[in-house]
Amino acid sequence: MSNPYFEMIVLIERLHRRFLDIVRIELNKLGIRDINAPQALMLANIGDSEILVRDLVERGYYLGQNVNYSIRKLVEYGYLTQERDEHDKRAVRVSLTEKGRELVPEIRKIDHLEHVAASDQPVEEEELEQIVTTLRKVERCWAEYVQFRPYV
Incomplete structure (x- = not known):
């Protein structure tokens, strides 16, 4: 006998992985090889915002260690800038660079209709x-x- 609740959870996880495959294919079509699919989605989630790294973690998008690694790579490859928060020097704010702002519309236009x-x-x-x-x-x-x- 199947359990629809558990099946839903398994499907959500599987769908997320499949979508990452789609993002990876789209990045390859664009000739982008320096970042991976989760990092591209992180850029899309940040969008036009200037956001604290802890907010990315608290919203449940990412795990703490993965966020720090991905942000370091995205800064290194020129997609993000980061700076200490002026009020809390322990906190780090990130925002997209011009290179990141150019990529986000491409990620967001991945259309399920295709x-x-x-x-x-x-x-x-x-x-x-x-x-x-x-x-x-x-x-x-x-x-x-x-x-x-x-x-x-």
């Missing part, structure tokens, strides 16, 4: 909207559980 057209099981826009709504509900449930349940 991938759907190549599939024998297309996913329509309406279906995607329903999936997003459902996943947001699951995220809220998990966030509330973590926030309001004491550790035993």
Whole structure:
């Protein structure tokens, strides 16, 4: 007997990995070989913001050690700038350089429709909207559980 809840969790993880494969293919098409797919997504998540590194970690996007390594590489390759926060010298702020700002639209324009057209099981826009709504509900449930349940 299957467990839909557990199956959903496994699928989310698998879909994330598949999407990273798609981002990797798109980076290769653009001739970008100096960064990897997770780093490209980090740039897209930062976008036009100037953001504290700890905020990237706290929002749950990345694990702490991976963030520091990726940021160091993105700075080294010219996609990000970093500077100490003026109020808290322990905190580091990052923002995109011109090179990073040029890449982000390319990452964000990865369109599922191109991938759907190549599939024998297309996913329509309406279906995607329903999936997003459902996943947001699951995220809220998990966030509330973590926030309001004491550790035993």
